[in-house]
Amino acid sequence: MKKLTAILFLGLFFSSCQNLQKREISEEELLQQELKKINWTQVDEFPSVATCDSIKDSATRKQCFFDFLTVTIQQKLDLDTLSILYPQIDTIQVKVTVYPDSRLEFEPQFPSDSLAYDKIKIDSILHSRLTDFPKINPALKRGIPVKTQFVLPVILNVE
Template identity: 60%
Template sequence: MGNRNIIYLLLLFLLASCQLIDRQVPSKDELLEKELKSINWEEVDEWPSVSACDSAADKEARKVCFFEFLTQNIQQRLESDTLAVLYPEFDTIAVKVIVNANSVVEFQPRLTDSISYSAKSIDSIIQARLADFPKVNPALKRGLPVKTQFELPVILNVEKRRRR
């Protein structure tokens, strides 16, 4: 009788293990979809950077350094240029900055309707002054370079702003 109990026990074990094996394994498409849904596509792992900010202590410090570098560099190139002379009524202009995954940086002025009559002129001046912009390393998402874009307020006439 002892052998029968062992056989029943083995049969029970075999049936239970077959049920474990028979469970559905998710397909690669389901796993990929689940992983893609878990990624926050609105944030990057690492912000774009420039070599001047490489020594910053942490991610947030590098981000602050990058935006300060970008703003100062753009302002220096535009503040004493034709924009301040031709358009003295503008002391600040919004510039959309696009850092592509291949490190190419694009600048697009964001103009209000009241100055849209000068859009082509302003855009051509900005493109000419920022054509040789320093190298910017792209943002990273999961270790891969990605395109990022943001808008910066750029002060065109610093002296005018200081006198206020």
């Protein structure tokens, strides 16, 4: 009886060890599973500036950043003759890129019916005026700085 019990116990032991080995997941499989869980189209934290960093609510901090950026761009463009040269344009769409190293890039977005000369001229004015920005902290994804892009409507004729 003891032999039968011992054989039965050993048989169960070896079969359970085989089941455990089958359940082990390779590092590559685990990595692929984790990568599938990540939403690559959203960031964990949006870019920010020092004046907005103390805000705890992420939606409010995001709005603070966008408001700060819009007002700063408007102030820098108010110093120029953009509204005098192009009185028909009251709002311009500006694509903003924030790089992981905190660099900023601005690119005006134009309707398809805009003249090429106007596009070049406005682009030139934007690049000359939109310099010396305060430090922007890049967006974070899982604690790592990442590149983000968004389009801001900037009102030119603020009166």
